Amino acid sequence: MLAKILKPLSFILLIVAIALALRFFSELSASSKLSSAPLYATNLPDTSGKVQNLGQYQHKIIVVNFWATWCPPCKEEMPELIALQQSFKNNNVIVLGIALDEPALVADYLKTNPVNYPIFVSETAGSLLGEQLGNDKGVLPYTVIINADGKVVNTHFGRINKAILEAAIKPLISP
């Protein structure tokens, strides 16, 4: 008697198992959504030690670049960020450098290697912001590109270059 029930039952179990598997795999393609809200809510000290709210850059196309003075690839890519700021400054683009470092070291470095975009310095708050913007491993350099509507359009681990930056920025600029 029960054997009869068991047969359809085992099929049902099989179907449930397949459903489970499907559910797992459907998650596979869903990538995580990043929110730019934490950026606008963050306050960080700038190079002069004055605390600034990053909300002031809302409605701009933002290139957030996390770096440090002891990080070779970060310094390598800086000239390209400077060039980007220079060529797109009239297109509502702003590069923000966030140094996860000691203020004194950053100040020393910027004396000999000045940049044309705002730099903020904070190891703890900077790391936290990086994490909120998808840098789960605390990697440097790390670059996030946010469009004028506050949507995170791109994130990049490691050394960035002009080609990648321009490919990402150009579609965002209203002609």
Added chain:
Amino acid sequence: MFKRFSYFLLFSFFILSASVSNAGNVTSGIKNLFTDESAEDEFLSPDAAFGVSIKQDGQTVHANFTVAPNYYLYKTRTKFEFTPAQTFELKLPKADIKNDPNFGEMEVYHQDFTATLVLKDKISTLIDVKITYQGCSEKGLCYAPQHKNFTITPDGSASLNQAATTASNTSSSNNNASESDSQAANLLKSGKWWLIILGFFTAGLLLAFTPCVFPMIPILSSIIIGKNAHVSRLHAFNLSLAYTLGMCLTYTLAGIAAGLSGQMLSSALQTPWALGFGAFIFALLALSMFGFYELKLPNSIENGLMNLSRRIKGGRFFSDFLMGVLSALIISPCVAAPLAGALLYISKTNDVLLGGVALFSLSVGMGTPLLLIGASAGTLLPKVGSWMNAVRNLFGVLMLAVAIWLIAPVIPMQVQLALWAALLIVPAIYMHALDSLPTDAKPALKFWKGIGVMMVVIGLAMLIGALSNAKSPLQPLSGLIATASNVQQQHNNLNFQPIKNIAELDNALKNAQGKPVMLDFYADWCVACKEMEQFTFSDARVQSALKDTLLLQVDVTNNTEDDKALMQKFNIFGPPGILFFNAKTAEETHLKVVGYKNADAFLQILDERGSCLPETIQC
């Protein structure tokens, strides 16, 4: 023949894991279309790239740093801070000189090294030491500064300063999944291969003695003895080996697949329908134990397997292998906790090989008793007899208990109590608890009747509890007692402020006005969370210790994207998890609470808060 087959299995397993690890890169590639291949071809998480542990030898502290190949740490940026402050002499070994176009010469360590600190003064109290280190990968990536806290003691036993997770770990518990998760994940993080293999093997061995494995015994016995009465010892062993390997393959594959999906498995396993499904399977298994039906595959499959095994040389092994695969699915609810831990690790690091090996050791551990049974060619298998029936019935009742325990978090307390009552009273009646004994009854009979009567009484208490709104199966009469003495037990009169997402949390932290903050992860289906509310948060001492703390709570019952993001941010694998932030809104990572803590243990953690940080004046 068989040898070759098992080699083939192992080989295919490795091939699979290799291909899967590539798949992992592809998925991260999907997530991040904006990447140049060289930079992100698999960089390790900072804890996998670098590690530090300390050993204390009187007033000398040795800090052993590990550095993964192709990574390096900066000599000058390795720092040690003592709280309270200490004068110490730091000896660092000779470093490699790295020439960098931007930096000139830098001193770095490419290999493991040991820093030696000699403290000037005698150690009289507990001293916290914060180790900071910074490093990069040769592939052009650096890591944000890493901080690790340790405690050194007067008696010379250094320890990693983390909230010790020593809550009671019931065997293969689902609602403690978060706890065993983190232990499993921490074990994996340590990266010590033999330790990982041993740990998971032991976990598997323990799992082999959970009730889920009982139904496999008849399957195995039918495999070994069923089809041919006379098997040689070696042959029987090989058959059970094939069966075990089938199990191994299933777990390893399931593990890798789920791990790559990046889904938080423990929370997936704790959704009401998954719990219900697990309970349903257990109820079915229990029925088979009571002899309502013989647990075997549907005839069509069985016959198909038989035909297959006649056609193929070595087919017996193959069909047993398939049986193993199917059995593994049956007992999966028991394996949830260690599995979830391993999966978590795989999904976090993409180190599929290590995760796969861990899962493989787990299933080998589970298969060991089965292999022993096989090696004994069936002599170890219990012989059928009347006592065997009693044991089977006991197992059946145990499995029903597991089923109730599984769905307990998602059903109303009254229903839960009623189910417990039924589970106690009905078997007691089967044990003749209510029949009058013949005058010349055997002592054993009297004994069992006594046990049965006790079960009936406890069952009745549960039933009364169900009807009088008791709060917990552990205190079924609390409802009555409370009304009798007119004491309204107010559970959880801590006022938590609900938090929905990271942005809200940041706001709340900002507005904490210099108060310390406690963040609690809670879910309706989480038993340990409810116990925390009932037994810990209701404790007057805990409440007074928390009176100046801002209490925030995240309700992750629905496991939304926001919930997942919050849990991932703080590396919480599922509720219950409690985090503390100091008055400067920095997380006090060493005080993370995972799993259930009773009031005393929780108070100890609360007492550890508010340590003086170097940059704060407040203590």
